[in-house]
Amino acid sequence: MIAIDAMGGDHGPAVTVCGAGLVLDERPDLFFQLHGDEARINAELARLPKLKARSVVVHTDQCVAMDEKPAQAIRRRNTSLANAINAVKSGEARAVISAGNTGALMALSKMILKMMTDDLERPAIGCSWPNKKGFGTVLDVGANVTSDARQLIEFALMGAAFHRAVRGVEKPSIGLLNVGSEDVKGHEEVREAHKLLRENALGLNYHGFVEGTDLCAGTVDVVVTDGFTGNVALKTAEGTARFIKDLLKEAFKSSPLAMLGALVAGPALKAMAQRIDPAAGNGGPLLGLKGIVIKSHGGADVRAFSNAIKVGLSLAASGYERDIIESLKQFSQSIDEAEQAAIAAAAAGTSVEDKPAASQLEAAGNKVN
Template sequence: MSSPILISLDAMGGDHGPPVVVAGVLDYRKRHGGEGVRFLLHGDETAIRAEIAKSGLTDDVCLVRHTDKVVAMDEKPAQAMRRGKGSSLWNAIEAVKTGEAGAVVSAGNTGALMAISRLLLRMSAHGLERPAIVASWPTHRGITAVLDVGANIESDAEQLIEFAIMGEAFHAAVHGGVKPTIGILNVGSEDMKGHEEVREANRILREGGAGLNLDYRGFVEGTDIAKGTVDVVVTDGFTGNIALKTAEGVARFISALMKEALTSSPMAKAGALLALPALKRMRQKIDPSAINGGPLLGLNGIVVKSHGGADAKGFGNAIRVAVELGRSDYLTRVSESFSRLTAVLEEQPSASSAGPAMETPQ
């Protein structure tokens, strides 16, 4: 039997608020059973209870905590920090801080979510300035975790190793990886490629891999992400965000081309009808709703960001990620790995021996 858990929800966050958040709870329960999972919804009690009544959910599943304060989607993080106390977003995160809830999910303002989470939960890793955002990337082999995808624009070698530790623990908890493999994203697979920080991270992971208990496979290139060459791809937030948005743009472009081609003539439409089962399987594979839910890794607590425009299925999947992480040993596993990292770094030589200067990409 699964352990009971309470998931804290910012019911006012995102583009749609309570209608999608409550529908997301219902979707999660329909698809995953919801045994032992209860929800604490923060926001306008009247609006939330109206949606709960429509859904048929009961008070033993959904608790409601009223507040009329909301952090706007366009509010600056600094403003949210000053004015956000008592808001649905603030209160949802605070429930994790106090230990009342095992995880929090919000589709609200990303900057505000990150800033308030850092303030209330604090960082678990000394070297990290901000939580790392992890994306679940559909590949030929299943799902690859890619991080960071936008929180930390620049990352030094130690931070990249911390991303590797957190990404490995995340993949094991949410995607079932027994011993997730790890690679660092670079301009080539050779050890001498890339700038100093990625080369130094590569060197430490290769030389101290046994001490860290990580299955590190070396450098990977951009094409390796979709191939699923490794289970976890590590990079800084600048590169990761560009890679993610490029992939999203290419996916939309290919979808548009396919739709145009399959509706271009009566013969094409007939062929599309015959191929419909295969097309549906492909659509399910790349459906953004199926992989929605990006945890902010590196905090002393579980925080999951849903896309602001997510539908019920998408929000339901973000809840699934929160439940899986909240019920797992993710935080303990990361804490133990960080302790091993400290020992490994104390034994490593300085970065001055990291290798030659950056080569021109081939």
């Protein structure tokens, strides 16, 4: 069972319900819970008899507006968004998909589902990023404006688990987004995270620093950054993709000869447009929660929303939650061991700097304690 916030996004049931129908065409074994205004949902289901037979409509006349403040959304417990998330908590649904208000989705998901471990403060939003090799994973793209060294490492662990589950890469390569590849570049937190990851105590396939140009080059499978930088990069890339598509349309309409060229190059242009289309990678998981929550673009069309549902299905069919919990447990143990080693070294009169990995893990632990 997949729970859908049918009222979320710019288009509501016209996209969310039809998106579920598109997925059902490929996966006729699925069941859906459609949360929202029963009349509007049923109006769409009337045109989709197969989906209607495989769906349950959970009515509420309340929904979260796209510009509503998260604090307001939390106080209203009977919205389509809250009800869909509660379906995951109760075990009725395996995942929830919403194109609605990101802040409200984040706040309600954290409040209702809770975090996987006590050490995790907030979820991280991951996204699929088109590159020369197919798709990479970038996180965080909006959940955490600033992130310390420990959080960046947690993002690396969660991003690796997500990429493994969705893309099938057993040991994905990981890079830290920075302003340069040299060790001295970047602010203190990203340099500290780089040191910790480079020690490789967690068994990750760490590549090192990567730059903005590496995002589309596919230099690494998973790119880790704070939410502010990640969100700016994401919106810039999406805007650039649309800009290029618009320029190509203008160019091929500029003259009869250009239009003829467009006709000849049509299949190749269509393939290129699909590669850079943000809809192709739509569906960002909120990683770190006790449950699968997928954020779709608010302006997603039917195909894009169906892709977000497919991301949820991929995670539901995988063991990524257990993967993340085990990785975070190992990380916490590494910090504890490093702290004990530092205490022992201090008691013995040994400089902590003589133990690089312990020193760095202790520093990360101090940022949390």
